[in-house]
Amino acid sequence: MAKKYRSAAMEMAHKTASNLLGLDLIDKETMSAFDVSCLFTSEAFTPHELEALRKREGVSHGVFAGYLNVPECYVRDWELGTRKPVGPAIRLLSLIKTKGLSVLA
Numbered sequence: 001m002a003k004k005y006r007s008a009a010m011e012m013a014h015k016t017a018s019n020l021l022g023l024d025l026i027d028k029e030t031m032s033a034f035d036v037s038c039l040f041t042s043e044a045f046t047p048h049e050l051e052a053l054r055k056r057e058g059v060s061h062g063v064f065a066g067y068l069n070v071p072e073c074y075v076r077d078w079e080l081g082t083r084k085p086v087g088p089a090i091r092l093l094s095l096i097k098t099k100g101l102s103v104l105a
Contacts, residue, residue, distance in 0.1 A: 004040040014038035043094045047081040053093065054079070057101040067104045068092050 005011035017034040020026045045053075054064045054075065061079075065072040068089055077083035085093055095103050 005038055006040050010038040043090060043097075045078070045085060045090075045093055047079050050075075050085070050093070051079040053097055057096065059101065064101075067096075067101060 003014075005014060014034050017026060017031055017038075021028070021031045054061070057064070059067075061075045062072045065075045068075070070089055074083060074085075074089075078085055092104065
Protein backbone atom coordinates (compact mmCIF):
# COMPACT_ATOMS: atom_id res chain seq x y z
CA MET A 1 0.00 0.00 0.00
CA ALA A 2 1.35 3.42 -0.93
CA LYS A 3 2.14 5.83 1.85
CA LYS A 4 0.08 9.00 2.00
CA TYR A 5 1.96 11.99 3.31
CA ARG A 6 0.43 15.02 4.99
CA SER A 7 2.36 17.35 2.66
CA ALA A 8 5.36 17.43 0.33
CA ALA A 9 7.54 18.74 3.16
CA MET A 10 6.41 15.89 5.41
CA GLU A 11 7.24 13.43 2.64
CA MET A 12 10.79 14.76 2.41
CA ALA A 13 11.21 14.71 6.21
CA HIS A 14 9.93 11.13 6.39
CA LYS A 15 12.16 9.92 3.57
CA THR A 16 15.17 11.60 5.19
CA ALA A 17 14.37 9.94 8.51
CA SER A 18 13.93 6.61 6.76
CA ASN A 19 17.38 6.96 5.21
CA LEU A 20 18.85 7.84 8.61
CA LEU A 21 17.22 4.74 10.07
CA GLY A 22 18.79 2.65 7.31
CA LEU A 23 22.19 4.05 8.32
CA ASP A 24 21.49 3.35 12.03
CA LEU A 25 21.70 7.08 12.81
CA ILE A 26 18.24 7.13 14.40
CA ASP A 27 16.37 4.41 16.31
CA LYS A 28 13.03 2.76 15.56
CA GLU A 29 11.22 4.81 18.20
CA THR A 30 12.28 8.03 16.50
CA MET A 31 11.20 6.63 13.14
CA SER A 32 7.85 5.74 14.64
CA ALA A 33 7.45 9.37 15.72
CA PHE A 34 8.15 10.44 12.13
CA ASP A 35 5.50 7.98 10.92
CA VAL A 36 2.90 9.54 13.21
CA SER A 37 3.89 13.09 12.26
CA CYS A 38 4.33 12.67 8.53
CA LEU A 39 1.96 9.97 7.36
CA PHE A 40 -1.78 10.31 6.98
CA THR A 41 -3.57 7.36 8.45
CA SER A 42 -7.25 6.78 8.21
CA GLU A 43 -8.51 4.06 10.44
CA ALA A 44 -11.87 2.59 9.57
CA PHE A 45 -14.30 2.21 12.43
CA THR A 46 -17.36 0.00 12.26
CA PRO A 47 -20.59 1.24 13.84
CA HIS A 48 -20.20 -1.39 16.56
CA GLU A 49 -16.62 -0.27 17.32
CA LEU A 50 -17.73 3.35 17.61
CA GLU A 51 -20.53 2.48 20.00
CA ALA A 52 -18.21 0.27 22.05
CA LEU A 53 -15.61 3.05 22.18
CA ARG A 54 -18.14 5.59 23.44
CA LYS A 55 -19.52 3.16 26.00
CA ARG A 56 -16.02 2.20 27.15
CA GLU A 57 -15.45 5.86 27.96
CA GLY A 58 -18.79 5.95 29.79
CA VAL A 59 -20.22 9.03 28.09
CA SER A 60 -23.45 9.92 26.32
CA HIS A 61 -23.77 10.71 22.63
CA GLY A 62 -23.83 14.42 23.45
CA VAL A 63 -20.71 14.39 25.61
CA PHE A 64 -18.81 12.27 23.08
CA ALA A 65 -19.87 14.64 20.30
CA GLY A 66 -18.68 17.59 22.38
CA TYR A 67 -15.20 16.13 22.72
CA LEU A 68 -15.08 15.52 18.96
CA ASN A 69 -16.60 18.93 18.15
CA VAL A 70 -19.30 17.39 15.96
CA PRO A 71 -23.10 17.51 16.21
CA GLU A 72 -24.64 14.88 18.48
CA CYS A 73 -26.61 13.46 15.55
CA TYR A 74 -23.31 12.57 13.84
CA VAL A 75 -22.32 10.27 16.68
CA ARG A 76 -25.74 8.57 16.56
CA ASP A 77 -25.52 8.24 12.78
CA TRP A 78 -22.00 6.76 13.03
CA GLU A 79 -23.25 4.16 15.48
CA LEU A 80 -26.23 3.36 13.22
CA GLY A 81 -23.97 3.13 10.16
CA THR A 82 -25.83 5.82 8.20
CA ARG A 83 -22.83 8.14 8.26
CA LYS A 84 -19.07 7.59 8.60
CA PRO A 85 -16.56 9.75 10.45
CA VAL A 86 -14.18 11.66 8.19
CA GLY A 87 -11.14 13.91 8.44
CA PRO A 88 -10.19 15.15 11.90
CA ALA A 89 -12.90 13.05 13.55
CA ILE A 90 -11.11 9.87 12.46
CA ARG A 91 -7.85 11.08 13.95
CA LEU A 92 -9.53 12.04 17.22
CA LEU A 93 -11.31 8.69 17.39
CA SER A 94 -7.98 6.93 16.86
CA LEU A 95 -6.47 8.92 19.72
CA ILE A 96 -9.41 8.10 21.98
CA LYS A 97 -9.10 4.43 21.04
CA THR A 98 -5.43 4.26 22.02
CA LYS A 99 -5.16 6.80 24.84
CA GLY A 100 -8.67 7.32 26.15
CA LEU A 101 -11.01 10.27 26.14
CA SER A 102 -8.96 12.11 28.74
CA VAL A 103 -6.36 12.89 26.04
CA LEU A 104 -8.83 15.46 24.65
CA ALA A 105 -9.74 16.99 27.99
